[in-house]
Amino acid sequence: xxxxxxxxxxxxxVSPEVQAIHRRxxxxxxxxxxxxxxxxxxxxxxxxxxxxxxASMALTTPAEVRSYPKSILPFTPLSTYTLSFFLGSRGIxxxxxxxxxxxxxxxxLSIVISAPAxxxxxxxxxxxxxxxxLSILAxxxxxxxxxxxxxxxxxxRTGIYDSLFSLALMHTALALPTTILVxxxxxxxxxxxxxEAALVFGCSPVQAFRHVVLPLVLPGIAxxxxxxxxxxxxxxxxxxxxTIQNRTLPAQxxxxxxxxxxxxxxxxxxxxxxPALIFIxxxxxxxxxxxxxxxx
Amino acid sequence: MKANARxxxxxxxxxxPYLLILPSLIYLALFFGWPMVQGLILAVREExxxxxxxxxxxxxxxxxxxxxxxxQVSILERQGNLIPPNELGxxxxxxxxxxxxxxxxxxxxxxxxxxxxxxxxxxESDADGAPIVxxxxxxxxxxxxxxxxxxxxxxxxxxxxxxxxxxSVEILDQxxxxxxxxxxxxxxxxxxxxxxxxxxxxxxxxVTQGRIDRGDTGQFTTKYIQRMVNDRFFxxxxxxxxxxxxxxxxxxxxxxxxxxxxxxxxxxxSGLFLYIFSIAIGVSDLAVGxxxxxxxxxxxxxxxxxxxxxxxxxxxxxxxxxxxxxxxIAVCLAEVWRATALVxxxxxxxxxxxxxxxxxxxxxFGATLWQRVxxxxxxxxxxxLQVALILRTILAFQVxxxxxxLGGGDIVTVLANETYRQxxxxxxxxxxxAYAIFILVLSMISALFYLRAxxxxxxxxx
Numbered sequence: 001x002x003x004x005x006x007x008x009x010x011x012x013x014v015s016p017e018v019q020a021i022h023r024r025x026x027x028x029x030x031x032x033x034x035x036x037x038x039x040x041x042x043x044x045x046x047x048x049x050x051x052x053x054x055a056s057m058a059l060t061t062p063a064e065v066r067s068y069p070k071s072i073l074p075f076t077p078l079s080t081y082t083l084s085f086f087l088g089s090r091g092i093x094x095x096x097x098x099x100x101x102x103x104x105x106x107x108x109l110s111i112v113i114s115a116p117a118x119x120x121x122x123x124x125x126x127x128x129x130x131x132x133x134l135s136i137l138a139x140x141x142x143x144x145x146x147x148x149x150x151x152x153x154x155x156x157r158t159g160i161y162d163s164l165f166s167l168a169l170m171h172t173a174l175a176l177p178t179t180i181l182v183x184x185x186x187x188x189x190x191x192x193x194x195x196e197a198a199l200v201f202g203c204s205p206v207q208a209f210r211h212v213v214l215p216l217v218l219p220g221i222a223x224x225x226x227x228x229x230x231x232x233x234x235x236x237x238x239x240x241x242x243t244i245q246n247r248t249l250p251a252q253x254x255x256x257x258x259x260x261x262x263x264x265x266x267x268x269x270x271x272x273x274x275p276a277l278i279f280i281x282x283x284x285x286x287x288x289x290x291x292x293x294x295x296x
Numbered sequence: 297m298k299a300n301a302r303x304x305x306x307x308x309x310x311x312x313p314y315l316l317i318l319p320s321l322i323y324l325a326l327f328f329g330w331p332m333v334q335g336l337i338l339a340v341r342e343e344x345x346x347x348x349x350x351x352x353x354x355x356x357x358x359x360x361x362x363x364x365x366x367x368q369v370s371i372l373e374r375q376g377n378l379i380p381p382n383e384l385g386x387x388x389x390x391x392x393x394x395x396x397x398x399x400x401x402x403x404x405x406x407x408x409x410x411x412x413x414x415x416x417x418x419x420e421s422d423a424d425g426a427p428i429v430x431x432x433x434x435x436x437x438x439x440x441x442x443x444x445x446x447x448x449x450x451x452x453x454x455x456x457x458x459x460x461x462x463x464s465v466e467i468l469d470q471x472x473x474x475x476x477x478x479x480x481x482x483x484x485x486x487x488x489x490x491x492x493x494x495x496x497x498x499x500x501x502x503v504t505q506g507r508i509d510r511g512d513t514g515q516f517t518t519k520y521i522q523r524m525v526n527d528r529f530f531x532x533x534x535x536x537x538x539x540x541x542x543x544x545x546x547x548x549x550x551x552x553x554x555x556x557x558x559x560x561x562x563x564x565x566s567g568l569f570l571y572i573f574s575i576a577i578g579v580s581d582l583a584v585g586x587x588x589x590x591x592x593x594x595x596x597x598x599x600x601x602x603x604x605x606x607x608x609x610x611x612x613x614x615x616x617x618x619x620x621x622x623x624x625i626a627v628c629l630a631e632v633w634r635a636t637a638l639v640x641x642x643x644x645x646x647x648x649x650x651x652x653x654x655x656x657x658x659x660x661f662g663a664t665l666w667q668r669v670x671x672x673x674x675x676x677x678x679x680x681l682q683v684a685l686i687l688r689t690i691l692a693f694q695v696x697x698x699x700x701x702l703g704g705g706d707i708v709t710v711l712a713n714e715t716y717r718q719x720x721x722x723x724x725x726x727x728x729x730a731y732a733i734f735i736l737v738l739s740m741i742s743a744l745f746y747l748r749a750x751x752x753x754x755x756x757x758x
Contacts, residue, residue, distance in 0.1 A: 040558040044572045054587045068595035120316035146732040150335035173327035234580030269586030276578030288645040
């Protein structure tokens with residue numbers, strides 16, 4: 001350590017006891033660090049090894065999938081046969097297409113409906129705001145199972161049963177509370193002063209939003225959209241209940257589970273995980289916005 | 297600042313925020329509130345138990361009495377009412393359609409009048425699908441080969457002429473009739489007589505006797521709830537669901553707090569740790585079920601590893617009817633693997649709110665890691681833990697696909713799976729709704745329990 005003049009500072013001349021304490025603290029700190037790394041790596045292995053297992057099952061030959069004992073070395077032999085067998089099975093390609101259609105409709109609907117609400121929650125003070133926020137929090141915790149049965153019956157009666165659009169309506173209902181909360185926290189992270197400045201310089205409120213706020217919140221909206229996509233892509237209970245002919249991928253895999261072979265199941269399981277593996281990487285920082293809102 | 301306060305003040309009277317939240321309010325009311333009410337109604341209300349009889353053959357005439365479904369009735373009289381075609385959307389509506397037609401008979405005379413739809417084969421229709429040209433059908437098994445044309449759309453009306461089979465006619469108009477019966481039957485020792493639409497009554501061959509097929513009024517019933525409780529899968533499902541919750545949640549919370557501590561330790565590569573730890577948040581429960589199936593299946597990874605290490609000689613069967621405990625262990629592991637990430641995210645967010653100074657001060661004063669966790673982090677995390685507990689428990693009541701994949705749905709079953717079975721396999725919507733409402737009630741009870749438990753704790757601290 002040096003002071004401004006470049007001469008050695010007096011901090012160096014401390015008593016040996018203090019130095020000893022200092023060393024002990026430092027060693028403790030290093031021990032803790034090493035221990036934390038170890039724990040982190042162990043937990044990572046707990047998460048990653050099962051994924052590695054299923055990935056190597058999906059990317060190998062069906063013979064290897066059926067063999068026993070399996071080689072612990074992953075991806076031997078490496079082959080796309082199992083995965084292409086799964087993708088070539090009846091109902092899988094339409095299922096993937098249906099899943100994507102439902103997820104995209106869900107994503108668009110939930111962003112369009114929740115963006116204004118999120119903006120209102122972050123920018124305005126209004127009577128009933130806390131009630132609204134609390135009911136959103138409560139609704140987010142509601143069981144999907146509870147919603148699916150009555151909605152299925154209602155859809156049957158109104159004749160919009162077994163359509164991708166009605167499934168998307170249901171998924172939007174599931175995603176909406178979370179999207180509203182995350183978008184409100186995304187809007188809150190943009191200082192109101194920026195918008196105010198735009199208003200001062202003669203922008204209309206809509207222009208200020210379009211040219212100042214929107215570019216800044218776009219990443220947050222994208223993260224929320226990705227999350228909604230993954231939620232819809234993964235959802236299996238409502239999808240199985242609400243569709244018959246137009247099954248989404250998880251629903252198709254679930255109803256054919258009993259009649260299908262292990263290579264098909266493993267490839268299906270792995271294929272369904274791929275979006276999560278990719279997308280969670282991009283939105284990991286936003287997860288806290290989504291689930292971390294405990295109190296306001 | 298003053299200007300800011302003024303704008304804030306003005307904003308309070310502003311309608312903009314209400315307009316902005318309106319779409320989501322409408323949406324949630326439509327797809328959350330309404331289905332919830334519908335679900336409750338499905339679970340506790342039996343539809344169509346009673347049929348209301350009217351004094352006259354009209355829906356808005358005074359009520360003459362009620363008969364329950366299945367009652368044997370005698371049919372005294374029949375009447376057809378004209379109803380507007382736009383009311384025909386209703387299902388199972390038994391109606392008669394009559395056509396007003398014009399054509400030339402054998403004698404070369406032009407006749408205009410009404411015949412039942414069944415007598416006319418429609419040849420042409422206009423753009424809206426309304427018939428415009430037709431021909432008289434051949435009459436089979438009747439002495440009279442001619443079809444009678446009447447001056448009003450009912451079988452008792454005066455005849456205006458007759459057409460031979462095959463005669464082509466012009467269709468001018470159609471009348472849609474709703475048929476009503478005047479019926480009489482005994483209900484609770486009393487004779488009830490009144491008019492009811494024919495769609496509710498199954499008529500026997502002689503047309504004087506019938507049976508009430510379906511009612512138009514419902515009543516509250518505990519029938520579906522009883523059927524749910526007496527179902528042979530109900531208790532096993534409830535027990536397994538609770539068992540999974542009790543086993544999984546404590547492990548998840550300990551693991552999640554450890555994960556959060558690792559992430560908050562400011563290590564190099566904590567971003568990578570965060571990514572790895574939160575992968576499972578985006579993986580569907582079905583995929584997780586399959587993933588753990590690949591480990592626990594007879595020729596799966598667990599046996600491969602054990603055999604590779606020389607611990608076993610032959611593969612063990614884990615997922616069978618005789619090894620329920622192994623299925624539950626596999627389900628619990630899968631649930632811990634899948635859903636700990638969610639708890640971790642909530643806990644990390646809570647930890648980020650704890651001020652660094654407090655933790656550093658504790659460290660300087662020589663608090664061990666355990667002491668810091670026990671006396672600083674955990675108490676300050678209580679609100680986050682409460683939310684995480686509520687969310688996790690509610691989600692655990694819905695565990696579904698993991699159990700189906702690992703337990704086949706019969707050997708080990710859970711409440712959500714029973715809901716699915718009642719709906720999908722047995723087509724029993726009302727019992728399925730009863731299950732759904734039961735899950736909802738359990739979720740609400742557990743949420744209230746956590747809210748109360750934490751509050752009493754706070755009070756004792758004060």
